[in-house]
Amino acid sequence: MSTVGKAVSLLELFTLHEPEIGLSDLARRAGLDKATARRLLMALAAHRLIEQEPRSRRYRLGAGLSRLARIRDAHFPFVRLAAPVIRELALETGETVHLSEFSAGALLTVHVELSAKANRVNVDVGQVLPLHGTASGIAFLAASRLEVVSAYLEKPLQAFTAHTMTGPDTLAKAIAFAAASGYSRSSQGYEEGVHSIGAAILGADGQPIGTLSIASPVSRVDDKVAAGQGEAAVRAARLITARLTGEA
Amino acid sequence: MSTVGKAVSLLELFTLHEPEIGLSDLARRAGLDKATARRLLMALAAHRLIEQEPRSRRYRLGAGLSRLARIRDAHFPFVRLAAPVIRELALETGETVHLSEFSAGALLTVHVELSAKANRVNVDVGQVLPLHGTASGIAFLAASRLEVVSAYLEKPLQAFTAHTMTGPDTLAKAIAFAAASGYSRSSQGYEEGVHSIGAAILGADGQPIGTLSIASPVSRVDDKVAAGQGEAAVRAARLITARLTGEA
DNA sequence: CCCAGTCGGTTCATTATTTGAACCATTGTT
DNA sequence: AACAATGGTTCAAATAATGAACCGACTGGG
Helix, strand or coil: CCHHHHHHHHHCCCCCCCCEECHHHHHHHHCCCHHHHHHHHHHHHHCCCEEECCCCCCEEECHHHHHHHHHHHHHCCHHHHHHHHHHHHHHHHCCEEEEEEEECCEEEEEEEECCCCCCCCCCCCCCEECCCCCHHHHHHHHHCCHHHHHHHHHCCCCCCCCCCCCCHHHHHHHHHHHHHHCCEEEECCCCCCEEEEEEEEECCCCCEEEEEEEEEEHHHCCHHHHHHHHHHHHHHHHHHHHHHCCCC | CCHHHHHHHHHCCCCCCCCEECHHHHHHHHCCCHHHHHHHHHHHHHCCCEEECCCCCCEEECHHHHHHHHHHHHHCCHHHHHHHHHHHHHHHHCCEEEEEEEECCEEEEEEEECCCCCCCCCCCCCCEECCCCCHHHHHHHHHCCHHHHHHHHHCCCCCCCCCCCCCHHHHHHHHHHHHHHCCEEEECCCCCCEEEEEEEEECCCCCEEEEEEEEEEHHHCCHHHHHHHHHHHHHHHHHHHHHHCCCC
16 A cells, blocks of 8 residues: 555544544554654644644644634535435435435435434434445435446445345346435344435436435335335435536 | 645635636646646546536536535534524624634634624625734734744735735734733724734634624724723633633 | 553564556547 | 547656554453
8 A cells, every 4th residue: 555545544443432542542443553653644734634632642633623624614515416406305205314424335314404303213424334235325426427337336345234135136226226216225234123215416427426315204204205215315415416517 | 845735736726706717727836737736626527526517518616625625514513602692792783793714824704794884894705804904803813923923924914905014023013912801803904994803713722713803994993992892802802712712 | 569461652674565767549739 | 641639558766655662541340
């Protein structure tokens, strides 16, 4: 791997649940020598992509990342443009709706509008969703180029619940449904008791860049409700796509 | 410079005003060979820190940055905690108030609450402020360790207006005032017609991490008003510092 | 109170990666 | 059609990255 790749992989060790990590730990997990890890960290710190807490001497992500992300978000306002549509969809359906952006082989939850109901699905911003096993993921795959899909399906797929689809055939069927109807449906594939409808959001080049998803308690959804949510999801996703590509 | 440093310096070429840049241009500005620049860009793209627009083949900052920034912001919620205080201060003073975070030798504007008045100072999020010549910068220097200050003052300082303080003595005096009173004052040092009061926000280690600043048209400020704004700024900055360090 | 096992950090001879001039193929411009 | 950009590629030469061994400091047992 390139030196740069190693440095970035250090950054990627930090998560929402573990935002500060010590040197030895970082080196171990990245599979690097301590000396190497430290040199890379110092290079990153010089540009404020990494900061070191002076007391504990542990490392954390730096302000430079916030700065760069702000520049990107100003130019590519995915969340900013999509948020109002997501909110509207949440009000219309009365269910929790969340927005995800594709990044590094998975979907990253970047915005959530919670249902007003007491019995609702809770989703956290920052949560990473696999492409299989979630409605969002299936919708994303259905909008992706065939080679991307087959590359993804070749790897062994983790089962998250007893309902997770892991077989290539089952998944191919779900993807075909999503490609035909514009939306995907997943019942308890990622979390027990959660039903989801997903739809893909496309970039200017027609490739999918993210998804939106309506998440309800399974008890509240039958086929008819799902079909209604599906149509609403497709409409919202198309609206966001249009706004992103400057067509509205 | 390390390879990693070169890669990050490529990222730093993107700005709010120029969010997409071509390969040759990037290489030229970073002082790198085209082949080198491309290899670095590819390494960054593999981790989604860079994306390439398929049509124009130009490069832009990638979604991975948004993801990392979100992780950081969740753990180190500078803007999230400070924003309500900034808003309160803007309402109290009736002037534009902005929040800056220190990054890479300068202050980066990360949040703005505009004055409700018709004649007001407008500030853009993302704007980079020098440490000399702005009230924020002086307040930051006054809270910094002596060695940091002298290192900064050694370099030649750019004058932005006829009023910009560039002499070491003048600056030392302004810094001394800020250190004693807790707030700094600058009249038209960065932009004509703008009067600013600044105060530093400290991290858990006592070192300054950012500033807030009250910006008014010069016509609306005399010594008495400035003193009042100064007190309010210090109070707000201390409140943010306390919240950041978990003391409230 | 000492020892073993951490930790963060440093050194320097060895090694592997990065580098860049020259080279295409394409795409506008004049 | 000639020209001057662009993005992208190649491979021997040069440079930067590497990691085992080493500090000193700290921590938690026994």
